[in-house]
Amino acid sequence: MNVEDNKVVSIHYTLTNPEGETIDSSVGGEPLAYLHGASNIIPGLENALAGKAVGEKLTVTVPPEEGYGESHPEMIQTVPREAFQGVDEIQPGMRFEAESAQGPISVVVTAVTDTEVTVDGNHPLAGVTLTFDVEITDVRDATAEELEHGHVHGPEGHH
Incomplete structure (x- = not known):
């Protein structure tokens, strides 16, 4: 059975950045299962x-526009420290939910001064060319419930 729309595909993968550093990997754990054609993966x-x-191994290089998109400078803002009322210690790397015109977004703190905090609302992998080393471990028909919900359910049904 080949990978095609409406199939549940299981893969082992290792994701690296352009410097060759491992960002994420399923090796040594459970494979990632997704519903092909449902935009569950990039x-x-x-x-x-x-x-x-099943059994095929491949290396896939994904440019930003086919991954997490380009980094948008307008998603980086410097705000007054007072915007973080109730948070005693703010450090780079901390994540917060912020309100935007499009609704809530996740932002990461990139810089902190005594009076200002710089936050970035871009996806952490925006603007990054990604390399995946992938092995396809299983392909099966999706259940009616998986197709209806648009994602894979575990061995015991919906999670």
């Missing part, structure tokens, strides 16, 4: 897996 990886079969 487009560049999903497109590269289409038509492949």
